[in-house]
Structures are given as structure tokens and as C-alpha cells.
Amino acid sequence: MAGLLEVKDITVEYGAIKAVRGVSFSVDKGQIVAILGANGAGKSTTLRTISGIIKPKSGEILFEGKNIAGKDIHSIARAGISHSPEGRHILMGLTVEENLIVGTYSLVKKNRGAGAKTSKQNEEYVYEMFPVLKERRKQQANTLSGGEQQMLAIGRALMSSPKLLVLDEPSLGLAPIIVKNIFKCIKEISALGTTILIVEQNALQTLKITDYALVLELGKISMEGPASELINDQRLIEAYLGSKK
Ligand SMILES: Nc1ncnc2c1ncn2[C@@H]1O[C@H](COP(=O)(O)OP(=O)(O)OP(=O)(O)O)[C@@H](O)[C@H]1O
Numbered sequence: 507m508a509g510l511l512e513v514k515d516i517t518v519e520y521g522a523i524k525a526v527r528g529v530s531f532s533v534d535k536g537q538i539v540a541i542l543g544a545n546g547a548g549k550s551t552t553l554r555t556i557s558g559i560i561k562p563k564s565g566e567i568l569f570e571g572k573n574i575a576g577k578d579i580h581s582i583a584r585a586g587i588s589h590s591p592e593g594r595h596i597l598m599g600l601t602v603e604e605n606l607i608v609g610t611y612s613l614v615k616k617n618r619g620a621g622a623k624t625s626k627q628n629e630e631y632v633y634e635m636f637p638v639l640k641e642r643r644k645q646q647a648n649t650l651s652g653g654e655q656q657m658l659a660i661g662r663a664l665m666s667s668p669k670l671l672v673l674d675e676p677s678l679g680l681a682p683i684i685v686k687n688i689f690k691c692i693k694e695i696s697a698l699g700t701t702i703l704i705v706e707q708n709a710l711q712t713l714k715i716t717d718y719a720l721v722l723e724l725g726k727i728s729m730e731g732p733a734s735e736l737i738n739d740q741r742l743i744e745a746y747l748g749s750k751k
């Protein structure tokens with residue numbers, strides 16, 4: 507079966523910097539796939555290229571069989587890819603609810619009249635997933651804790667009913683107990699039918715919830731395989747996991 511997303515030999519450069527050098531992988535419908543790797547390995551660049559924030563120098567990105575490489579960010583969002591970026595980028599001066607509505611942009615354009623109803627249903631779905639956001643829905647985003655802001659960033663990405671949810675470092679800077687909760691929610695979002703591509707520094711927790719993972723090193727894939735195998739791979743343990751106990 508062809509993957510929902512197929513990344514084929516993409517190369518991405520920032521001027522003279524070759525950030526991604528010939529990366530290929532695929533994400534099947536229903537899977538959680540992770541990209542791991544050290545700082546500067548090209549993880550965010552790979553995600554940003556998939557969602558159209560930057561254009562690849564070469565290579566193909568097939569989404570549901572159509573090449574979306576180099577297409578603009580809005581048409582990629584309308585096709586069903588939603589990106590929760592590193593650093594969250596929520597709108598601090600807006601309320602929780604207003605931030606969520608921003609996330610329906612691609613949905614409303616796609617469905618016109620039907621959009622409003624679906625957006626209400628999606629808002630309820632986000633509140634079920636993250637009940638604290640419902641309590642805080644009239645509050646300005648800058649009054650939320652770091653964990654709540656991360657939930658809002660993921661919630662906003664869910665507002666367009668994406669086929670593929672792209673998460674860049676959802677656990678960044680959060681306390682262990684909050685990280686555990688975020689990972690539990692990611693697993694739940696997946697179980698409810700959304701395919702997920704996730705970038706994480708937290709390799710062990712990520713491998714526990716993912717189906718397949720790849721490790722990027724200096725813009726190239728250095729290791730890949732089913733998460734259940736990688737979690738026991740000596741090279742990966744030494745480089746990223748330390749002690750598993
Ligand atoms: N806008 C930019 N202009 C120039 N170079 C960039 C830009 N963004 C990223 N880079 C460079 O591209 C390389 C890959 O960066 P990228 O952000 O993709 O790494 P990453 O794996 O996400 O790292 P981190 O774990 O620190 O988030 C790095 O060498 C980085 O300095």
C-alpha cells in the first residue's frame with residue numbers, strides 16, 4: 507500500500523547550508539512516525555518543507571499520491587496537512603478560543619458554508635482532548651502555562667481536521683509529568699484516526715508511542731526502523747537514550 511505521505515530524496519538548502527541531504531521516508535495512514543536526531547540535524551527543516559513553509563531544492567513529496575513539494579503553505583494545509591511548529595507560535599494576545607478559530611482557516615476555505623459547524627465540532631473535540639483548554643477558553647494565551655500553551659498549539663493544529671498532523675517538539679521545555687500527559691494525548695489523537703509525524707528530542711518516550719522512527723544526522727538518515735526494534739538498538743541507546751531504566 508502506498509503511504510499517505512511519501513518523501514522522496516528531498517534536499518533542502520539555506521543558501522550555502524545543506525540542511526537536508528537526500529532524505530526519503532514514508533508515513534502510512536494511521537501510523538505515528540518519529541524523526542529523532544541531535545540539534546541542527548535537519549528535523550524541523552524536513553517538517554517545514556513538508557508543510558510548505560520552505561521549498562526543497564530537489565526531490566518529491568507525495569501526499570495521497572500527489573506531488574506537493576514546493577506548493578504554497580495554504581494549499582498544503584487545505585490538502586490535509588497541519589503543522590504544530592517548534593516553539594508553539596500561538597498568538598499570545600488572543601484568547602484560547604480565538605487561537606483555535608485561527609486553526610480553522612484552511613477548513614473554512616475548503617468547506618465554505620459547512621465550515622462553521624465542523625469548526626464547532628472540532629472545538630469540542632479539542633476540549634475533550636484537553637479539558638483545561640475549555641476551562642481557560644476565554645483567557646488570553648499569554649496567561650497559560652507552558653504545558654497549556656503546548657496543548658493549545660496541538661489543539662489549534664487539530665482544528666482543520668488534518669489527515670496528517672505534524673508535531674515539532676511538543677515536549678520541549680515541559681516538566682516530566684506534563685510531557686507524559688502530552689504523549690498520552692498524542693497517542694489518543696492517533697487512536698482516533700489521525701496520522702502523525704512527530705519530531706522529538708525525547709527519544710525514549712517517543713519510541714514508546716511510535717510505529718516507525720528515523721534518526722537524522724547532519725541532514726541524512728543514519729538509522730531507521732520499527733520503533734520496537736530501535737528502542738533496543740545499541741547504537742541508538744548509546745547516542746540518544748542513555749539508560750532505559
Ligand atoms: N532559516 C535558516 N537559515 C539558515 N540556516 C538555517 C535556517 N534554519 C535552519 N538552519 C540550519 O539548518 C540546519 C538544520 O536546522 P533544523 O532547524 O532543521 O535542525 P533541527 O534538527 O530541527 O534542530 P533542533 O533540534 O535544534 O531544533 C542547522 O544547521 C541550522 O543552523
Ligand SMILES: [Mg+2]
Binds near residue numbers: 549551592
Ligand atoms: Mg528543530
